[in-house]
Amino acid sequence: MTLAEEKLAPLQATLYFMAGNDDLASIDQVVSEFQHIRNPDMTHFEIDGGYEIIGCSNANMTPWFCARDIEEDELTGKLNTLAGMIQHPEQTIAVLHVPPYASGLDTCPELDKNLKIITEGGQVVMKSAGSTAVKTFIEKVQPMLSLHGHIHESPGHVRIGHTLAINAGSEYAEGIMKAAIINLENGKVKGHLLISG
Numbered sequence: 001m002t003l004a005e006e007k008l009a010p011l012q013a014t015l016y017f018m019a020g021n022d023d024l025a026s027i028d029q030v031v032s033e034f035q036h037i038r039n040p041d042m043t044h045f046e047i048d049g050g051y052e053i054i055g056c057s058n059a060n061m062t063p064w065f066c067a068r069d070i071e072e073d074e075l076t077g078k079l080n081t082l083a084g085m086i087q088h089p090e091q092t093i094a095v096l097h098v099p100p101y102a103s104g105l106d107t108c109p110e111l112d113k114n115l116k117i118i119t120e121g122g123q124v125v126m127k128s129a130g131s132t133a134v135k136t137f138i139e140k141v142q143p144m145l146s147l148h149g150h151i152h153e154s155p156g157h158v159r160i161g162h163t164l165a166i167n168a169g170s171e172y173a174e175g176i177m178k179a180a181i182i183n184l185e186n187g188k189v190k191g192h193l194l195i196s197g
Contacts, residue, residue, distance in 0.1 A: 001034055008036035014047070016040050020097050020149055021059035022066040040095050042078065044085035049184060051144075054082045055095035059150055060131040063111055068097075075133040083141050090162070091187050092143040099130040099148035100138055100160065105167040106130025107154045138163050145182065145189055155194055164189050171196065 004015055015037045019027045031039045038045060040055030047053060056078055058068045070078075079096075086092050099105035109117045110127040118125040129151060138146055138160045146160075148167040155169025155178065168180045182192045 001030060001037060005034045005036055012036075014038055016045070016053060016055075016095070018055045018095055018097070019057045019068070021057065021062065021068040022064070023057070024067050042082065044082070050088070050091055050187060051184065052086060052088060052092040053095060054085055054092065054143075056082060057097050059098035060129075060133065062129075063115055072131065072133045075131060076136070079133055079137040083137065086141065086143070089141050089143050092141075092145075094138070094141070094143040094146040094163075096134050096137070096146055096148055098134055098150045099154070099167050100135035100146075100165060101130040101132045102128045103130055103135065103158050103160065103165060105148055105154050105156055105158060105165060106151045108151050109153070135160075138165065144187075145184075147180070157192065157194075164192070166192060166194075168194055 008015055013036065017031055017037050018039055018041050028039055031037055040053045041057045045053045058070050058075055058078060060072050060075055061069045106128050107126050108129050110125040112118055142162045146163055146165040151167060152170035154167055157164060157166045166180050168178045170178055176196050178196045180192055180194050183190045
């Protein structure tokens with residue numbers, strides 16, 4: 001964070017950084033100490049170009065019971081709060097850690113009660129593990145763009161109505177950084193590219 005702040009300050013640029021479901025709340029305090037790094041979790045920012053950013057770091061319950069895992073009904077309440085902050089959905093970037101359920105951005109190996117990967121016929125059994133609350137939020141609110149993480153094995157993009165939903169995926173355990181470059185122009189997503197390195 002200190003390095004990011006040093007690079008951002010002379011440019012007067014802002015980095016939007018949000019924790020994920022397995023990150024402790026203490027991370028939020030660290031982020032708040034920097035002038036050019038902002039946390040969109042459960043808040044609303046207006047940025048250059050007339051765009052809005054909202055965020056939610058929580059996920060629906062996982063087998064690991066992580067720090068920010070919550071039940072779907074509680075997640076629905078948080079997303080409804082965020083929906084009330086949005087002025088222009090068609091120019092809103094929704095940073096929602098968990099992807100929408102059954103979207104293709106939430107496919108991961110199914111686990112047994114001992115957290116072992118289930119296989120059938122030598123093949124890993126896959127399942128959707130995203131959030132129904134997030135899916136409903138996107139379907140109702142229709143933000144311009146929704147950005148997700150959480151399900152590392154499921155990079156990609158999908159349209160849900162007018163919303164472009166993106167999960168860059170993750171291979172951090174292998175030392176590979178994944179990201180999405182998104183070009184916004186005149187209130188619209190003009191293009192995007194998933195990258196790794």
